[in-house]
Amino acid sequence: MNRTTYDRHWATRKLNALGLYLSSEVRHDQYKRKQFEKQLRLIISGKSLQFISKQNLHKKSLIIFDRTFNITNVLKLLVILVSFVGIITALMAIELERSREFAILRATGLTGKQLSILVYIETLTMGIVAAILAMPMGIALAYLLIEVINYRSFGWSIQFILSWTEFAMAGCLAILAAILAAIYPAWHLSRTRPALALRGE
Numbered sequence: 001m002n003r004t005t006y007d008r009h010w011a012t013r014k015l016n017a018l019g020l021y022l023s024s025e026v027r028h029d030q031y032k033r034k035q036f037e038k039q040l041r042l043i044i045s046g047k048s049l050q051f052i053s054k055q056n057l058h059k060k061s062l063i064i065f066d067r068t069f070n071i072t073n074v075l076k077l078l079v080i081l082v083s084f085v086g087i088i089t090a091l092m093a094i095e096l097e098r099s100r101e102f103a104i105l106r107a108t109g110l111t112g113k114q115l116s117i118l119v120y121i122e123t124l125t126m127g128i129v130a131a132i133l134a135m136p137m138g139i140a141l142a143y144l145l146i147e148v149i150n151y152r153s154f155g156w157s158i159q160f161i162l163s164w165t166e167f168a169m170a171g172c173l174a175i176l177a178a179i180l181a182a183i184y185p186a187w188h189l190s191r192t193r194p195a196l197a198l199r200g201e
Contacts, residue, residue, distance in 0.1 A: 120182045
């Protein structure tokens with residue numbers, strides 16, 4: 001910031017930072033740069049001054065910036081866990097609600113093993129379709145958060161990058177949740193007698 005601008009907006013004359021810009025000759029010569037830093041440290045030794053190079057400042061800034069995203073990683077794991085449980089619960093409820101329909105299939109000659117295979121195929125199909133529909137919605141939501149909400153809230157944004165590993169992980173998560181969601185309904189429906197399931201009809 002220009003000194004005149006600083007004095008106009010802040011009523012203090014105290015300096016709290018000073019930037020030193022090296023010439024290209026010193027900046028590109030490692031020996032001369034180290035000699036300069038050594039002499040500078042000797043000058044400020046014993047005083048309440050601190051010297052930090054641009055490289056170290058950049059490195060420390062990135063460390064602090066990465067720490068702020070630790071909570072984001074924790075929230076990401078919680079979102080994955082909640083979505084995983086949500087997929088299992090929803091698909092399991094759908095299959096169990098159709099118990100009478102499956103009982104009719106059993107009564108017309110479908111074996112317990114065939115019914116289990118049918119439940120697995122249906123649940124897996126629903127999981128794959130859900131994953132395919134969720135991916136473009138996720139891209140649109142991410143773009144909205146990065147390019148609109150983040151920019152308007154904080155005045156800055158981050159780079160919008162599509163990581164295919166994340167999409168692969170999301171697809172595998174949906175398929176795994178669908179398979180796990182089919183285990184109990186398939187086992188329960190294959191062992192339930194059709195007469196009991198049709199009693200309410």
